[in-house]
Amino acid sequence: MTDTYDLSTDIVDRIAGLTPGSPAFATRHKRDKVAFATQRSYEALFDPALPDLSLTDRLLVALYACTLSKAPALATHYAQRLASINADRAVIDQIAQGSIDAQEPRLRAMLAFTRMLIEAPIDGDRTALERLPAAGIPTPAVVAxxxxxxxxxxxxxxxxxxxxxxxxxxxxxA
Known part of the structure; x- marks a missing residue:
């Protein structure tokens, strides 16, 4: 994580196709501190040193959330990040296609929880949360x-x- 804000590494700007000087870029950067905070959050959440969930697990969850949300540019970004850390290509491809049934129980539980929060967040109740520790996911990892x-x-x-x-x-x- 860095203490400075480098526009060239801003994930949202890159994925949204924003370029300096464009009206959408100007609108987003009227409050640079929000853009900075968003980028810092991304860097923190995908820091390889972050405890509780492996980077691979976090990137697979991100890929699945983007797949479910029909966000192909972000899904491609996360699939590329997974490939860059040599994650299992078969797992990446299955999740990119929305398939979670073949995954090991711990990952399948995380992905099922992801689906619920993306598609029906109101269903994210105590019962849904309790399925995660039952799959071997400790409380700090559930919070993360x-x-x-x-x-x-x-x-x-x-x-x-x-x-x-x-x-x-x-x-x-036009």
Missing amino acids: LAQLIAFLSYQIRLTAGLRALQVLNATEA
Whole structure:
């Protein structure tokens, strides 16, 4: 994680296709501290040294959340990150296609929880949470997983909104 904000590494700007000088970029960066905080959150949540959940598990959850949310650019980003750390290609491909049944029980439980929070967050009750420790996921990892899914939901919606804003700006300019 860095203490400075490098525009060239901003994941949201890159995934949304924002370029300095564009109206959508200017809108997003009116409050640079929010863009900075979003990037810092991304860096913190995907820091390889973060305890409780492996980086591979976190990236697989991210890939699955993006697949479920029909966010292909973000899904591609997370699949590439998984490939860069030599994650199992078969697992990446299965999850990218929305298939979780063939996964080992611990990962399947995390992905099922991800699906529930992405598709039906109101169902994220005590019973849903209790399935995670039953699959061998300790409480600190459950908390980390819930925080990760909340961030991913925000990231997915933010990039979708910025892409829509770009399309609107392009339509108005034409």
